[in-house]
Amino acid sequence: MKLTRLEEVLKQKGITKKELAKRINISPKTLTNYIEGKTDARTVNIRKICIELEISCNYLLGFDG
Secondary structure, three states: OOOOOHHHHHHHHOOOHHHHHHHHOOOHHHHHHHHHOOOOOOHHHHHHHHHHHOOOHHHHOOOOO
């Protein structure tokens, strides 16, 4: 599942992909693969991303405005 809005939110919050990856304990390459839809993010990692960025999972996945 592609993390539709992740790059947009990172830009808004001034956080790099590398920084977020470190915070949630995954490699930057894995995070990039999530963003590009090459790898499906594990539910636990989606949750960690949402907590770190203070956004809902629905928003991250593009299910709401």
